[in-house]
Amino acid sequence: MSNTIIWTIVILTVLGLVLSLVLYWVARKFKVEEDPRIDEIEKTLPGANCGGCGFAGCRAFADAAVKAGNLDSNYCPVGGSDTMKKVAAILGCEIKEAAPLVAVVRCNGSCANRPRTNDYDGARSCKVKSSLYSGDTGCLYGCLGCGDCVAACQFGALSMNPDTGLPVVDEGKCTACGKCVAACPKRVIELRAKGPRGMREYVSCINKEKGPAARKACAAACIGCGLCEKTCQHGAITVTDNVAYIDFGKCKLCRECEAVCPTGAIHGVGFPKELDKEAVKKRIADRKAKAAEAARAAAEKKEDDNG
Amino acid sequence: MAKLTFSIGGIHPADCKLSRGCKIETLPLPPKVYVSMFQHLGAQAKPIVEVGDSVKAGQIIAEPGGFISAYVHSPVSGTVKSIGLRKDLAGFNVMHVEIDVEGDEWAEGIDLSPELVTAIPEDRDFILDRIKMCGVVGLGGATFPTHVKLNPPPGKKADCLILNGAECEPYLTSDFRILLERTDEIVVGAAIMKKVLGDCPCVIGIEENKPEAIAAVRASLARLGYPGIRVEVLRKRYPQGGEKQLIDAVMHRQVKSGGLPIDVGAVVQNVATSLAVYEAVQKNKPLVTNVLTVTGDCLPVDRMHNYLFRIGMPLSWIAEQAGGVPEGAVKIISGGPMMGKAVANFDAATVKGSSSILYLGEGTRRRQETPCIRCGRCADACPMGLEPFLLKKLYQYGDPAGLEQNAAQDCIECGCCQYSCPAGVPLLDNIRMAKAQVMGIIRARNAKK
Numbered sequence: 001m002s003n004t005i006i007w008t009i010v011i012l013t014v015l016g017l018v019l020s021l022v023l024y025w026v027a028r029k030f031k032v033e034e035d036p037r038i039d040e041i042e043k044t045l046p047g048a049n050c051g052g053c054g055f056a057g058c059r060a061f062a063d064a065a066v067k068a069g070n071l072d073s074n075y076c077p078v079g080g081s082d083t084m085k086k087v088a089a090i091l092g093c094e095i096k097e098a099a100p101l102v103a104v105v106r107c108n109g110s111c112a113n114r115p116r117t118n119d120y121d122g123a124r125s126c127k128v129k130s131s132l133y134s135g136d137t138g139c140l141y142g143c144l145g146c147g148d149c150v151a152a153c154q155f156g157a158l159s160m161n162p163d164t165g166l167p168v169v170d171e172g173k174c175t176a177c178g179k180c181v182a183a184c185p186k187r188v189i190e191l192r193a194k195g196p197r198g199m200r201e202y203v204s205c206i207n208k209e210k211g212p213a214a215r216k217a218c219a220a221a222c223i224g225c226g227l228c229e230k231t232c233q234h235g236a237i238t239v240t241d242n243v244a245y246i247d248f249g250k251c252k253l254c255r256e257c258e259a260v261c262p263t264g265a266i267h268g269v270g271f272p273k274e275l276d277k278e279a280v281k282k283r284i285a286d287r288k289a290k291a292a293e294a295a296r297a298a299a300e301k302k303e304d305d306n307g
Numbered sequence: 308m309a310k311l312t313f314s315i316g317g318i319h320p321a322d323c324k325l326s327r328g329c330k331i332e333t334l335p336l337p338p339k340v341y342v343s344m345f346q347h348l349g350a351q352a353k354p355i356v357e358v359g360d361s362v363k364a365g366q367i368i369a370e371p372g373g374f375i376s377a378y379v380h381s382p383v384s385g386t387v388k389s390i391g392l393r394k395d396l397a398g399f400n401v402m403h404v405e406i407d408v409e410g411d412e413w414a415e416g417i418d419l420s421p422e423l424v425t426a427i428p429e430d431r432d433f434i435l436d437r438i439k440m441c442g443v444v445g446l447g448g449a450t451f452p453t454h455v456k457l458n459p460p461p462g463k464k465a466d467c468l469i470l471n472g473a474e475c476e477p478y479l480t481s482d483f484r485i486l487l488e489r490t491d492e493i494v495v496g497a498a499i500m501k502k503v504l505g506d507c508p509c510v511i512g513i514e515e516n517k518p519e520a521i522a523a524v525r526a527s528l529a530r531l532g533y534p535g536i537r538v539e540v541l542r543k544r545y546p547q548g549g550e551k552q553l554i555d556a557v558m559h560r561q562v563k564s565g566g567l568p569i570d571v572g573a574v575v576q577n578v579a580t581s582l583a584v585y586e587a588v589q590k591n592k593p594l595v596t597n598v599l600t601v602t603g604d605c606l607p608v609d610r611m612h613n614y615l616f617r618i619g620m621p622l623s624w625i626a627e628q629a630g631g632v633p634e635g636a637v638k639i640i641s642g643g644p645m646m647g648k649a650v651a652n653f654d655a656a657t658v659k660g661s662s663s664i665l666y667l668g669e670g671t672r673r674r675q676e677t678p679c680i681r682c683g684r685c686a687d688a689c690p691m692g693l694e695p696f697l698l699k700k701l702y703q704y705g706d707p708a709g710l711e712q713n714a715a716q717d718c719i720e721c722g723c724c725q726y727s728c729p730a731g732v733p734l735l736d737n738i739r740m741a742k743a744q745v746m747g748i749i750r751a752r753n754a755k756k
Contacts, residue, residue: 117398117651117652118649118651119637121638121649121672121673122673122733122736123676123733123736123737124676125736125737127740128733128736128737128739128740131739131740131743132397132649132736133397133398133399133648133649133651134394134397134398134399134651135398135651136651138398140398140399140400
């Protein structure tokens, strides 16, 4: 009896020792050399695994960054500049400063602005809806209001406003990962620079139809009249395919475009004061009058010189 | 004789053929027509007329834009008012030719007499050319250009021409009416197509709920005496008129995944297409008219109609002729209730394939979606043997490889799964998206090869 117990203990001990040696040998033989910086970088990253950087997750991002040795094409939108500085310190390389971005919904087709022309009775999904038909309003381009972007957001930054039927971005929570941009079948959402102290100007419409058709579909549509383009002193606005676009890299936040827009399609957000349209319009008129005066004076001078 | 049917799946929706007793009436001409350049499957047609041109009915106004495309003819005589974008049924901008109607003068060489011409031309190429030049497309729903379908690629031979008179969609009665009223012409059309396909046998399949049509076609066959054409009675079951289901029912052959009917020696044409082929070949009359049913569950029977319409007539104008939109209608559908399209823009113009204006009442709203209870009814109902519940999950979890393995691309979008789902899950909506995704992947892969 006691013999059996002793033999059992002996056999198991020997077996354990032999197997541990085998395991030790295998671990040595097939050891994967991994750069310790990958672990370090992964710890620095936010760990959201959202895929906003274009990689499958934070680990994949860290791996790619270490392999590349620089951060030229890798950027974590969720962590932003602070995180990227830390990552750059680990890698020992320089980074370019990138302006923080935020998701912007470029549609103001609320129930009041954009009358419903029919009633949608299908699956509550923008993707499905856009595959079936043009939508429940006269606008072919605007928000469909089924909330695919809200479902795609992992940070709870998007919600539907029940009054307007449009998504609303919570700037504090938005990390600019770009998931909502990809989820929107109409490409209504764009990532734009947050702007100094959150101040920014944007065109809240992407309707490419000609003015009358766009206006008929929605009272807040950009009709492509080009007034903003003519007014802008900084060359930030271009009108292509009957819709204006403000280049946030060039915009100086003078708000003149917002004041002249006949349909109110240009929105300014984050400004401390409400826009005094009349004052801005007067400023533009004064400037134009001055320019005309100067031109006339120059012409007269030229005439005098000639004469 | 045994009634034929397909082997798996299918559903039995209520028949609702309420307008079966309404004779075909010819609509008057509207002040304007809008002829879409997207009347068919494939490439958009290219307009060859200019603003200000005067056109006659039956004159070519647009050329095919590719191999799979079709000629479009003016349905009326008048002046071309404009050529530009106009919203179609689904609200999307499509190129339309707007024509102001003046009188009703037809182009030369078109025989408008009602006499039946039974002598079939000998030359196969002549027949195919006539079909092509008259812009004939499949009128069963998919509007695939008929001359392409009747000209199988080399090495493939048709063993059987199946004429689809099933009309398995509830409510629709346009095919039934033409089977009754234009029987002889349809039979001659069948004989013409049969000849083009190398004198293969021809089966006219009609569902059992249309005994009058079955009798009429049998009588016509006996009278006209074309050999090799017979009528088969099909069981009433949806989607009996689906191409692959019909081949299964009549020939007991299965079209493989990704294959075409011609791979198993079958060519399927709708009875309305047969009528169009007859008119094109024997009368040189282009496809500018078709029959459409105005019906619905909230429409009194005395306001139901089967209309012979010209393409380009706005749906809303046709509805006005029939007494306007009835009270209580919550949905307007163009096509059958199972596969038809909800009308987003009621001012949209009719096209070659328009088959109905269907008004549905309050009871037809979608049910609230509740969680799947895993009863498996969708899988039982699927006539293609797919597993709709699984495909929906795979699509939602973003697994295109899994979707392809489970043959999402084989879905015929008949809607049996969604119809049979007790939980009101929007299965077809998701599978349709999945199918588009998988088809895209397959096309990209084939393009690479």
